[in-house]
Amino acid sequence: MTVTSTHSAGSAEEGGPKAGNMRSLSRSMEVFAELQRAERPQRLSDLARTCGMSLPTTLRILRVLQDFGMVSQTDKSYRIGPAVLPAARSYLENDPLVVAARPILQQVASQTGLTASLYTRLGFERILVARVDGDSPLRYDLPLGKRLPLTVGAAGKILLATVSDTELGQVVAAAVASGHEESTFTADELRARLPEPGVDYAYSADERATGVLSVAVAVPNGTRRPSESMALTSPVESATEAGLEAGVPELRRAAGRLSELLEGSVY
Amino acid sequence: MTVTSTHSAGSAEEGGPKAGNMRSLSRSMEVFAELQRAERPQRLSDLARTCGMSLPTTLRILRVLQDFGMVSQTDKSYRIGPAVLPAARSYLENDPLVVAARPILQQVASQTGLTASLYTRLGFERILVARVDGDSPLRYDLPLGKRLPLTVGAAGKILLATVSDTELGQVVAAAVASGHEESTFTADELRARLPEPGVDYAYSADERATGVLSVAVAVPNGTRRPSESMALTSPVESATEAGLEAGVPELRRAAGRLSELLEGSVY
DNA sequence: ATATTCTATTTCATAGAATGAAAGAACATT
DNA sequence: AATGTTCTTTCATTCTATGAAATAGAATAT
Numbered sequence: 001m002t003v004t005s006t007h008s009a010g011s012a013e014e015g016g017p018k019a020g021n022m023r024s025l026s027r028s029m030e031v032f033a034e035l036q037r038a039e040r041p042q043r044l045s046d047l048a049r050t051c052g053m054s055l056p057t058t059l060r061i062l063r064v065l066q067d068f069g070m071v072s073q074t075d076k077s078y079r080i081g082p083a084v085l086p087a088a089r090s091y092l093e094n095d096p097l098v099v100a101a102r103p104i105l106q107q108v109a110s111q112t113g114l115t116a117s118l119y120t121r122l123g124f125e126r127i128l129v130a131r132v133d134g135d136s137p138l139r140y141d142l143p144l145g146k147r148l149p150l151t152v153g154a155a156g157k158i159l160l161a162t163v164s165d166t167e168l169g170q171v172v173a174a175a176v177a178s179g180h181e182e183s184t185f186t187a188d189e190l191r192a193r194l195p196e197p198g199v200d201y202a203y204s205a206d207e208r209a210t211g212v213l214s215v216a217v218a219v220p221n222g223t224r225r226p227s228e229s230m231a232l233t234s235p236v237e238s239a240t241e242a243g244l245e246a247g248v249p250e251l252r253r254a255a256g257r258l259s260e261l262l263e264g265s266v267y
Numbered sequence: 268m269t270v271t272s273t274h275s276a277g278s279a280e281e282g283g284p285k286a287g288n289m290r291s292l293s294r295s296m297e298v299f300a301e302l303q304r305a306e307r308p309q310r311l312s313d314l315a316r317t318c319g320m321s322l323p324t325t326l327r328i329l330r331v332l333q334d335f336g337m338v339s340q341t342d343k344s345y346r347i348g349p350a351v352l353p354a355a356r357s358y359l360e361n362d363p364l365v366v367a368a369r370p371i372l373q374q375v376a377s378q379t380g381l382t383a384s385l386y387t388r389l390g391f392e393r394i395l396v397a398r399v400d401g402d403s404p405l406r407y408d409l410p411l412g413k414r415l416p417l418t419v420g421a422a423g424k425i426l427l428a429t430v431s432d433t434e435l436g437q438v439v440a441a442a443v444a445s446g447h448e449e450s451t452f453t454a455d456e457l458r459a460r461l462p463e464p465g466v467d468y469a470y471s472a473d474e475r476a477t478g479v480l481s482v483a484v485a486v487p488n489g490t491r492r493p494s495e496s497m498a499l500t501s502p503v504e505s506a507t508e509a510g511l512e513a514g515v516p517e518l519r520r521a522a523g524r525l526s527e528l529l530e531g532s533v534y
Numbered sequence: 535a536t537a538t539t540c541t542a543t544t545t546c547a548t549a550g551a552a553t554g555a556a557a558g559a560a561c562a563t564t
Numbered sequence: 565a566a567t568g569t570t571c572t573t574t575c576a577t578t579c580t581a582t583g584a585a586a587t588a589g590a591a592t593a594t
Contacts, residue, residue, distance in 0.1 A: 022331045023551065024291050024581060029335045036357040045541060054583050055542070064289045068296045069389045072362070074529070076542075076590090080358045082387045082394050085412030088355035090303040091347045095339070120349045122336045127349050145352030262341070290580065291552060312570060321554050326572070343561090343571075538593070544586085551581070560571070 027053055028061045032070060032080075041077035088145065097228065098129050100261045105132040105230070108254045112247040114232040114239065116254075119155045119216075121227040122147070124174030126156050136238040140209055149180035151190055153208035154201075154216035155231040161195045161202065162224040201248050203241065211236050215244045217251050220259045230255045294320055295328045299337065299347075308344035355412065364495065365396050367528045372399040372497070375521045379514040381499040381506065383521075386422045386483075388494040389414070391441030393423050403505040407476055416447035418457055420475035421468075421483035422498040428462045428469065429491040468515050470508065478503050482511045484518050487526045497522045 030051050035042060042050075048058040062078055065071040069083030092098055098118070105116040114134040119126045125147045150156040150171055160171060168187050175181040195202050201217045214233040218226035232247045297318050302309060309317075315325040329345055332338040336350030359365055365385070372383040381401040386393045392414040417423040417438055427438060435454050442448040462469050468484045481500040485493035499514045 021552095022291065022295075022327050024289065025295050025328065025331045026334075028289075028292050028295075029331065029337070032354075033335070036354055039357065039361050041363065043541080044543095056544085056584095057582060059543070060289050060581080061292065064292045064296065067293075068300070070296070074363075079362060080354060082358065082362075082389050082396060084351060084354040084358050085394055085396065086389075086414050087299075087303055087347060087351040087412075089412035090306065091349065091351050094306045095346060095349075096308065096341075122349050122353075127352055129349060129352065145356035147353050288581095310570080311572095322571070323555095323573085324553060327552085536594080539591080541588105541590070543588070546585090547583105549580105549582080551579095553576105553578080553580100555576095556574090558571105558573075560569100562567100562569070564565105564567070 024061075027051070027057070028065065031058060031061050032065060035071065035078060035080050041074070041079040043076055044078070047078065092129070095129075097258075097262060101130050101230075101258055102132070104254050104258050105130055108132075108230075108232070108247075108250055109134045111250055112232060114234050114244070114247055116251075117155065117231045117233060118219075119148075119159075119229045119231065121150065121159050121229075124150060124171050125178070126150055126159065126229070134232075134234070136235055138212065138233060138235060140212075148208065149175055149178075151175045151181055151185075151193070152204070153231075154204040154214040155229045156208075157194050157204065158200075158202040158216045158218050158229050159226055160190070161197075161200075161218070162226070164224075167225075200252070201245075203245065205236075205241065213239055213241065213244050215248055215251065217248065217255045219255045228258075230258070291328075294318070294324070295332065298325060298328050299332060302338065302345060302347050308341070308346040310343055311345070314345065359396070362396075364525075364529060368397050368497075368525055369399070371521050371525050372397055375399075375497075375499070375514075375517055376401045378517055379499060381501050381511070381514055383518075384422065384498045384500060385486075386415075386426075386496045386498065388417065388426050388496075391417060391438050392445070392447075393417055393426060393496070401501070403502055405479065405500060405502060407479075415475065416442055416445075418442045418448055418452075418460070419471070420498075421471040421481040422496045423475075424461050424471065425467075425469040425483045425485050425496050426493055427457070428464075428466075428485070429493070431491075434492075467519070468512075470512070472503075472508065480506055480508065480511050482515055482518065484515065484522045486522045495525075497525070 048055045069081045072081040101118045109116040109132040118130040172187050205213050216229045216231035219228040315322045336348045339348040368385045376383040376399040385397040472480050483496045483498035486495035
């Protein structure tokens with residue numbers, strides 16, 4: 001089995017003109033991405049300018065996306081449309097990884113009493129795709145589907161532990177560009193945060209959210225670029241570093257089981 | 268303020284070649300829609316056949332969508348990708364309609380003690396986009412983002428109460444095609460289910476889900492084709508038809524307030 | 535009210551991208 | 565190993581995606 005990585009730089013590219021494939025679709029997805037980034041309804045001219053394309057082109061893209069419910073329009077402003085909800089539901093209900101992970105997270109959570117989460121890497125960020133609460137639920141709201149940095153938090157760092165220096169550079173650039181890190185942030189600083197070579201789990205305290213401790217392992221996928229990680233998380237008041245690290249073996253086993261389940265299934 | 272309706276038939280069209288705009292993007296969205304419909308990973312050749320396009324074209328579409336995380340690939344099979352989660356989150360957090368509706372639903376729910384929901388029409392179906400539970404939460408799982416029929420349930424029927432006969436015909440055809448209704452279903456049968464002209468709310472008992480009663484009103488948008496509806500719902504054991512209908516005035520006011528809020532905001 | 539500026543939409547000619555046929559790999563099955 | 569299937573690449577052709585320019589429509593200023 002093979003895990004295919006992304007073909008080109010995707011949305012977070014530097015700006016160079018990209019390989020020849022499907023220009024119109026790529027541009028359309030840029031518009032769609034921009035609407036998400038904006039977090040508020042956008043006018044046609046804004047979108048055209050931000051995405052660097054002509055007004056007619058932008059308008060035509062929006063019209064088609066609107067036909068499919070991916071974009072809504074009121075007056076002169078455009079926003080993400082309701083069709084993304086069925087899509088998200090379809091993903092959560094049918095994705096083999098997410099479906100397989102749920103009972104496993106459940107088991108880890110009840111065995112350790114901690115909150116168990118599954119993250120997936122998307123571009124130069126990560127996304128929470130499943131979570132099962134332990135004895136003391138985290139009090140900050142469930143960031144399911146939220147874009148989180150790879151550079152901060154155990155579940156992010158473990159995804160970077162084994163990547164090449166080249167890629168680490170890209171990660172730093174993206175983190176700075178997206179505002180997740182200061183502009184002075186360097187690859188060396190990042191490398192220092194990551195687990196030592198040989199250590200297969202990451203630890204974080206107060207990194208992404210204050211008062212939260214976590215440990216995370218990568219879900220093996222046969223490459224040096226894992227795209228999923230599993231984490232145990234707890235508020236400071238109900239766990240210590242030692243307590244969390246006691247959960248690592250269990251977490252490791254869980255990640256291994258998930259990995260095997262996926263290899264096996266031929267979908 | 269104007270609510271712009273969809274330009275062409277969208278995804279649920281009969282099969283006629285569509286207006287000239289953005290063929291490649293339209294086809295791409297068809298592929299994306301098909302991946303959702305399938306509910307399981309699909310092989311390239313399956314997708315190409317189902318969507319009626321050549322293998323190379325389908326492959327190129329999938330590659331671009333994959334670059335943006337809208338599609339995932341494992342081995343030879345493709346499925347919806349994790350990028351739909353941030354999109355859905357963006358919609359739920361930022362859509363002016365959904366955001367404005369939440370506190371209003373909250374208020375109606377606490378005043379009536381019933382579960383209050385907001386649906387939006389998407390093509391020939393409807394989608395639950397927000398819900399606040401009342402005193403007796405509904406026991407079936409929250410179908411947020413689930414595609415539900417327009418032909419069944421108070422919140423569906425009220426969206427059809429004022430539409431043209433032509434459109435009603437399309438709705439019937441779509442409901443049959445999607446398996447929501449038997450193939451013997453006719454527009455007349457549907458019309459008989461809908462509220463009488465002049466009545467601005469719909470009632471349903473045991474229609475979409477057994478043991479569930481609901482009433483619904485449309486959110487006015489200045490046209491005869493409302494695209495949102497608001498519903499009060501309750502399990503049979505904790506409410507009667509009369510009890511629910513007592514909530515209609517409150518519901519009507521709530522829908523009116525939502526409508527006004529949206530007119531006012533110039534986003 | 536009228537002029538002015540900005541934004542959105544349509545039209546149209548052109549470049550270039552999207553497309554499928556066919557060949558070539560890779561994979562699965564016999 | 566041999567055959568059949570599925571995937572991927574190549575390439576010539578067509579048609580579509582594209583932006584300039586003109587037109588229509590809003591918004592703002594005068």
